[in-house]
Amino acid sequence: MINPQDEKEEAAAPAGPAADATEEASARATSWDAELQRLEILDAKRVKIWRDEFRRLHVLVDGKTEHIDLKPAPVFPLSEAADFLSFLDEKGKEVALLRNPSCLDPESRELLAEELNRAYFVPKITYIYEIEDAHGAARWEVETNRGYRVFDIRDREDVRVLGKGRLLLQDADGNRYEIEDMGSLDERSRRLLDAEV
Numbered sequence: 321m322i323n324p325q326d327e328k329e330e331a332a333a334p335a336g337p338a339a340d341a342t343e344e345a346s347a348r349a350t351s352w353d354a355e356l357q358r359l360e361i362l363d364a365k366r367v368k369i370w371r372d373e374f375r376r377l378h379v380l381v382d383g384k385t386e387h388i389d390l391k392p393a394p395v396f397p398l399s400e401a402a403d404f405l406s407f408l409d410e411k412g413k414e415v416a417l418l419r420n421p422s423c424l425d426p427e428s429r430e431l432l433a434e435e436l437n438r439a440y441f442v443p444k445i446t447y448i449y450e451i452e453d454a455h456g457a458a459r460w461e462v463e464t465n466r467g468y469r470v471f472d473i474r475d476r477e478d479v480r481v482l483g484k485g486r487l488l489l490q491d492a493d494g495n496r497y498e499i500e501d502m503g504s505l506d507e508r509s510r511r512l513l514d515a516e517v
Contacts, residue, residue, distance in 0.1 A: 360416040362407075364423035369431050377435060379407060379416070387416065392435050405432070442496045443469065445489075448509040451516060457492060458516065464497065471495065479516055487517065 368380040379387040390407040395417065405418040418424075421432060443464035450461040457472040471491035473479060478490040487499040499505070502513060 359414060362416050362418045364418055364420045367418065367424060367428065369424065369428035371431060377431075379418075390415065391439065392418075392432055393439070394436075442488075442498045445497050445499045447506065448512045451512045460489075460491075462497070469497070471497070476516070481517055487513075 362379070362381055366382050368383075370378050370380070372378060376389040377391070379390055381387075387407065389410055391409075391412075393406045393408055393414075395404045395406045403420050405421045406414050407416045407418065409415050421429070424432065443466040445462045445464050447463040448460070449463070450459075452459050454472060457474045459470065459472050461470050462468075471493070473489060474492050480488045482488055485499075485502040485504075487502060489497045489499070491497070499513075502510060502517075505513065
């Protein structure tokens with residue numbers, strides 16, 4: 321015999337992939353709303369950004385509140401927060417969100433663009449000359465879209481396959497490099513790469 325209460329619960333609960341996607345989207349929205357409540361939201365029209373003689377970034381709000389030595393970072397996922405830019409403290413903790421960075425004054429906007437370009441500069445590897453063992457690390461000798469480079473990678477986990485033949489590498493000094501498409505490399509480069517991924 322079917323319990324009428326069970327029938328009501330089954331009818332109320334959505335099933336299948338569509339339900340999972342709805343629940344996931346709802347959880348993301350709730351999480352994003354909670355983040356917005358926790359963080360200081362900065363209005364770009366009331367913010368001035370400048371660098372001191374030690375190259376530390378200052379974010380001045382309303383000419384009064386000043387945040388020092390912050391690092392700008394894109395907010396992810398971009399599809400949900402395209403109008404925001406995050407600021408991190410020296411420990412990498414998010415402390416503020418800048419709303420509509422395109423509304424900053426020209427000097428602040430230019431400085432912020434420089435900081436982001438410097439922090440997220442990723443040369444693209446176009447040719448691999450050699451990958452050899454060097455005291456427990458892999459020494460890479462490569463050509464990039466920004467010129468010749470030699471760097472060490474200590475751990476295989478620092479060579480990450482991102483899908484569709486794309487690789488992201490991080491060297492021993494924290495610099496990042498990208499291979500946009502392994503398939504577009506020449507045969508020698510691909511052969512050297514195959515031993516590393």
